[in-house]
Amino acid sequence: MNLSNEIGWDRRDRLEALFGVINQDVARVLERSLDHVEMDFDEGLLLAETSGLELEALVLAADQVRRQRVGDVVTYVVNRNINFTNVCFVGCRFCAFSRAPRERDAYFLSLDEVGRRARQAWDQGAREVCVQGGLPRGLVPPLTSVAVRAVAMPRLDGERGSPRPTTAPGSVRPSQ
Numbered sequence: 001m002n003l004s005n006e007i008g009w010d011r012r013d014r015l016e017a018l019f020g021v022i023n024q025d026v027a028r029v030l031e032r033s034l035d036h037v038e039m040d041f042d043e044g045l046l047l048a049e050t051s052g053l054e055l056e057a058l059v060l061a062a063d064q065v066r067r068q069r070v071g072d073v074v075t076y077v078v079n080r081n082i083n084f085t086n087v088c089f090v091g092c093r094f095c096a097f098s099r100a101p102r103e104r105d106a107y108f109l110s111l112d113e114v115g116r117r118a119r120q121a122w123d124q125g126a127r128e129v130c131v132q133g134g135l136p137r138g139l140v141p142p143l144t145s146v147a148v149r150a151v152a153m154p155r156l157d158g159e160r161g162s163p164r165p166t167t168a169p170g171s172v173r174p175s176q
Ligand code: SF4
Pocket: 088, 089, 090, 091, 092, 093, 094, 095, 096, 097, 098, 133, 134, 135
């Protein structure tokens, strides 16, 4: 289904018209959201399961809320991921990246190399670096802070934890 062709982006009053014909539970949740009322879990689930006209109304309402809150200006941060190792014992199959320690293409970057790549990223315009990698056995827990020091980008002002903050490095963002 080509959803973008089926959404009444440019039809004025399309959302109002949809409110009159769609499932009224969905309409109520959307109308409350447009009034900035936070939805609860069940309401969120209801929206997650919408399709057809209800889904079109959801998309149009979300676009309206987006426009109210942040307008049409899109911003982004130039970021570089530095994968310090591809060695990982987890084998969760989420990626095709992990290697066993003795595989021929397994690697572990030195902290100097992490720092060099971070500085290179800075020189090329990046303003955020995400230092991440696999989970090798015996990884020293405070590697995040060690890696942050290795990055040593000018005017560094922050650090953000990754989903495994005690064992895996997070990202660092220098100030402008
Ligand atoms: S590197 Fe990450 S995604 Fe890949 S197997 Fe390990 S834990 Fe899973």
